[in-house]
Amino acid sequence: MCVFCKIVSGEAAARIVFQDEDVLAFHDVNPQAPTHVLVIPRRHVVSLADTEDGDTELLGKLMQCARRVAEMLDLVKSGYRVVINNGAGAGQSVFHLHVHVIGGRRMRWPPG
Numbered sequence: 001m002c003v004f005c006k007i008v009s010g011e012a013a014a015r016i017v018f019q020d021e022d023v024l025a026f027h028d029v030n031p032q033a034p035t036h037v038l039v040i041p042r043r044h045v046v047s048l049a050d051t052e053d054g055d056t057e058l059l060g061k062l063m064q065c066a067r068r069v070a071e072m073l074d075l076v077k078s079g080y081r082v083v084i085n086n087g088a089g090a091g092q093s094v095f096h097l098h099v100h101v102i103g104g105r106r107m108r109w110p111p112g
Contacts, residue, residue: 004096008042017072022058023065034104035073035080039065045097048086066101075103083111
């Protein structure tokens with residue numbers, strides 16, 4: 001079982017920001033900015049590339065949760081970044097689909 005599935009099941013601790021029946025948002029244990037929250041589906045999905053056409057609603061819920069987290073943590077006015085890494089070559093280190101909500105500092109472009 002992956003670490004994010006353990007968080008979903010309650011076997012691993014996390015600082016939860018938001019949760020509902022489909023998604024869970026919690027603070028990253030290795031933050032890359034003053035605010036760094038991960039939004040995950042409760043259902044195990046390896047990566048964005050592993051989603052299917054039937055996952056459209058779930059993907060929308062992940063984005064809506066990212067927006068909600070940004071509002072809850074007062075990131076909207078100053079700006080925030082939403083990132084999905086797909087695969088090890090793109091920096092995905094936990095193979096359970098997750099959306100990074102990053103803010104609280106100036107973001108540079110290009111990333112990486």
